Amino acid sequence: MSPGLSLRSNPGLQLANAFGVFPELNAGHNWRILRAARFIASPQEAVRTMELPKTQKPKVLIVDDDEQTRRLLIDVLGNLYDCSDASSAEEALAALSRETFDLVISDVDMAGMSRLELVSHVHSSSPDTVVVMISGNYKEQLETLLQQRTAEVDWLAYYDTATQLPNRALFEDRLEQAVAIAKATDQSLGVLFISLDQFKKVNDSLGHGPGDILLREFAERLKSCINEFDTVARFGSDEFALLRTQIEDTNDVIETIASLSQMLRFSFDLSGHELFATASVGVSLFPFDGQDCETLLKNAGAALYKAKKSGGANYQFYTADMNELATRRLALETSLRRAIQNEEFLLHYQPQVSVDSLAITGVEALVRWQHPQLGLVSPAEFIPLAEDTGLIVPIGEWVLRTACLQARRWRDQGFAPIRIAVNISARQFHDRDLAQTVIRILEETDLPPNCLALELTESSIMQNADFAAGMLRRLKSMGINILIDDFGTGFSSLASLKRLPIDALKIDQSFVRDATTDQDDAALVMAIITLAHNLRLKVIAEGVETEDQLRFLQLLRCDQIQGGFFSKPLPADSLVSLFDSHTDFSGKEAQETQK
Numbered sequence: 001m002s003p004g005l006s007l008r009s010n011p012g013l014q015l016a017n018a019f020g021v022f023p024e025l026n027a028g029h030n031w032r033i034l035r036a037a038r039f040i041a042s043p044q045e046a047v048r049t050m051e052l053p054k055t056q057k058p059k060v061l062i063v064d065d066d067e068q069t070r071r072l073l074i075d076v077l078g079n080l081y082d083c084s085d086a087s088s089a090e091e092a093l094a095a096l097s098r099e100t101f102d103l104v105i106s107d108v109d110m111a112g113m114s115r116l117e118l119v120s121h122v123h124s125s126s127p128d129t130v131v132v133m134i135s136g137n138y139k140e141q142l143e144t145l146l147q148q149r150t151a152e153v154d155w156l157a158y159y160d161t162a163t164q165l166p167n168r169a170l171f172e173d174r175l176e177q178a179v180a181i182a183k184a185t186d187q188s189l190g191v192l193f194i195s196l197d198q199f200k201k202v203n204d205s206l207g208h209g210p211g212d213i214l215l216r217e218f219a220e221r222l223k224s225c226i227n228e229f230d231t232v233a234r235f236g237s238d239e240f241a242l243l244r245t246q247i248e249d250t251n252d253v254i255e256t257i258a259s260l261s262q263m264l265r266f267s268f269d270l271s272g273h274e275l276f277a278t279a280s281v282g283v284s285l286f287p288f289d290g291q292d293c294e295t296l297l298k299n300a301g302a303a304l305y306k307a308k309k310s311g312g313a314n315y316q317f318y319t320a321d322m323n324e325l326a327t328r329r330l331a332l333e334t335s336l337r338r339a340i341q342n343e344e345f346l347l348h349y350q351p352q353v354s355v356d357s358l359a360i361t362g363v364e365a366l367v368r369w370q371h372p373q374l375g376l377v378s379p380a381e382f383i384p385l386a387e388d389t390g391l392i393v394p395i396g397e398w399v400l401r402t403a404c405l406q407a408r409r410w411r412d413q414g415f416a417p418i419r420i421a422v423n424i425s426a427r428q429f430h431d432r433d434l435a436q437t438v439i440r441i442l443e444e445t446d447l448p449p450n451c452l453a454l455e456l457t458e459s460s461i462m463q464n465a466d467f468a469a470g471m472l473r474r475l476k477s478m479g480i481n482i483l484i485d486d487f488g489t490g491f492s493s494l495a496s497l498k499r500l501p502i503d504a505l506k507i508d509q510s511f512v513r514d515a516t517t518d519q520d521d522a523a524l525v526m527a528i529i530t531l532a533h534n535l536r537l538k539v540i541a542e543g544v545e546t547e548d549q550l551r552f553l554q555l556l557r558c559d560q561i562q563g564g565f566f567s568k569p570l571p572a573d574s575l576v577s578l579f580d581s582h583t584d585f586s587g588k589e590a591q592e593t594q595k
Helices: 011-018 042-049 067-077 088-099 115-125 137-158 168-185 199-206 206-222 250-261 293-309 321-340 379-389 392-412 433-447 456-460 465-477 494-499 519-534 545-556 572-581 586-593
Strands: 020-026 029-036 059-063 082-086 105-107 130-134 188-196 232-235 239-247 269-270 273-275 281-285 314-317 345-354 361-371 375-377 420-425 450-455 481-487 506-507 536-543 560-561
Touching: 042 199, 042 293, 059 067, 059 088, 059 206, 067 082, 082 088, 088 105, 088 115, 105 465, 115 130, 137 481, 168 188, 168 239, 168 293, 188 206, 188 250, 188 293, 188 536, 199 206, 206 232, 206 250, 239 250, 239 293, 250 281, 250 314, 250 420, 281 293, 293 314, 293 321, 321 361, 321 379, 321 392, 345 392, 361 379, 361 392, 361 560, 361 572, 375 379, 379 392, 392 420, 392 433, 420 481, 433 450, 433 465, 450 456, 456 465, 456 481, 456 494, 506 519, 519 545
Parallel strands: 029 130, 059 082, 059 105, 105 130, 281 314, 361 420, 420 450, 450 481, 481 506, 506 536, 536 560
Antiparallel strands: 020 029, 188 239, 188 281, 232 239, 269 273, 345 361, 345 560, 361 375
């Protein structure tokens, strides 16, 4: 290399050297022409060998009369370099007159100005710019790469990258063909919508990496359940679709679902985490449930919704009333979003009372939705919908703030401090900003932390026990009370229960309801109370409706009860009368809460 050409002093030469080219110099004119010694295939490798300033990208001008070639080079180099392009030598010179480039990459075989003329003009206008000429087999390599990129784009248009399965577009195309063949040959076919029940929990608790592993392994198991004439595709998130052709009757579809269930008996290994998964399936059949692709897909989706609504891990065939259910759900979701904006929610409060004295020890805040047309909508209907759509997070924050404001209002009215319990959904709990949200609301409402209790279900805690332990310790350190709601319906282990910083267990009402008539339920209630007391935890029994249930719980030394026997959930104003009539409220229990 000529002494006048220093790699350290010329970014263009550094670029050219990194790309594996060498200078061909004409001493008389000091032209700097660089011929490509190898094709630019690894920009990342080029950057590793360069000593360019990191404050800005090197500027590259790409000159070629073929637009696809220019686009390809920009695609290859654009992430690392500041690329511009020109379709002719004349256009390139115009660009060079406006700004300076470190490197010019040009095709040798363009019409018009020759390569030597181009280099001469470049040197005149920008002496430090280096020119790389691409010719011969390098153009062929570019064309090969262009063909590969085109094939990749075509593949991405019809396949899912995570699972390598066909995507919705390809599935719908095959379904249309299958329907046409079935009509011509008087055959039946089935469309199955399949949802992986645990996918959202895996993503929320373990992260997207293990979630992707689950999707890929599930896809492989799905493929093993079909024959060469069928199609399985991923529609997005946790939903898959399966096309069964040439079926005789519903038994053929049921056999496919049974094969899938058999495959799910084996656990999934998600980067060291073992998971047993289940799936929900919705089925529509041609020609009974639709005569075209769109109708079959819509009805299979409605059947899937019914399967998930039934608790998951089951299958449902489409029936005519499902469309009405799906339409109502869509309308309800729209109304629910509007309800958040219009603040259509209100809170009722149900007392928690001492088993011995029936003194009020606290209240639980329960959200209600006052729909402008439908009236009061049952929480059993809109809470699961809010969970599915993520709307439970803003709703939950509203409930927490409103409940804390009410507790503060009662205190300002002269009532003794009372602990107010608020339910925290699984989505809220796994939000890493939860602790900050709680702190902010307590500060806004000026409510002491020991007047707040957070109720969480076993299942929300056990999604990620390590995360749960850390979050609960943080909340507990503020002085907030922690209650495990619906205890006995989840899958918490004794080891997990022992290391969690909790204050009380709430026995689910399904056990309390028949405890006085069913020996098994009575034994379960007795075991839970004994376990809790041995761990120095309080026990609150939910759903106490009769005096017999109260006496049974008194006999077992249960600490508190909640249910219709004492009071149904009431608006805040109505609850005040109970405060007045139960004078023990300002006694020992209230003093303990205030400490």
